[in-house]
Amino acid sequence: MTKLYGSSLSRSARSLWALEELGVKYEHLPIAPSEARSPENLKRNPNGHVPVLEDDGVVVWESMAINLYLAEKYGKNSIWPSELAAHAGIYMWSFWAMSEVEPHLLTILHHRIMNPPEQRDEKAAQAAVEALKAPLNALEVSLKGKEYLLGKNFTIADLNVAAVMSWAPMMRLDLSSTPNVQAWLQKCLGREANKKVRGLK
Template structure:
């Protein structure tokens, strides 16, 4: 059975979404990063970068959530999440890489300087710059979605599953106030039956007191 190391609300959500859409069985192996479980020898043997998610599918060990998404969609081409033409595949890669480099990275910088780094290492000015950069790139994506239902072509692709999670993250950080098309797109994507919980839903669930 496929094994997935990691747990919501991390970028393991992107992989969970693909697994759900494909109807694949998998074993979730939670990794608590805040407790340092990502630096245990067992996980470091799978990913020396000490990050999640990590997918183990037989002899295949993969890290990087976008790469895992592409692997799953490529392995199960019958689902149609990889565009048929080389031109549309190129467009899918373009927006997938855009999301990872131009929107996810500033969001990650904001998180690092907001609560991940020890207080003495946090740089509020860098977080402010990251917010500005992210807003500019969100505006680019908002313009791209004029007249579109999906990131590429006329059907859902890997780029959409990555985009929905990344934009959910951006929405939680207050980045989509001037992006009505992206908000509508996000709502439509999370209305899919196989969609995972949003980041906000996971955090709200984790904050609930345990009944005794």
């Protein structure tokens, strides 16, 4: 039995989206991030984080690692292309999202939404907005003339990057200067699998 531990209000949403996209039968155990350091979860992930995947005796943590594993195992006829070059593109964009985009989005999220008002620093948030311009421009250029990151088909690369970028609308991040990114993100987030996950705990 495939199990996914973690609330959809955390990075676990990325892996829930992958499971739904792939049509894998799974059990969802919605552990909140605040409960992730429980003795039970520390046995699954010694870092004390979610998500954690259990799949036929295999335990995987880190949302991107989970998604790459799921796509390779279950998505060969859907979101996991057969070509090795496409795999390189999937790894490239997935790691890019984590290193070039997510840290800045987290800074904005903390200083505009999550932190108590007295701990918010708008200068830090604005600096992160500025820092995002270069990677978003790179994404904009890469999407020119393409439906998705690797071409005409939606792959796990799109899911992983869009899952990271999904915080942008919540923060009302202005994407009007990158229309390719804006249209691509709306298309990805509008997929039925993602909309289903957003309705979970």
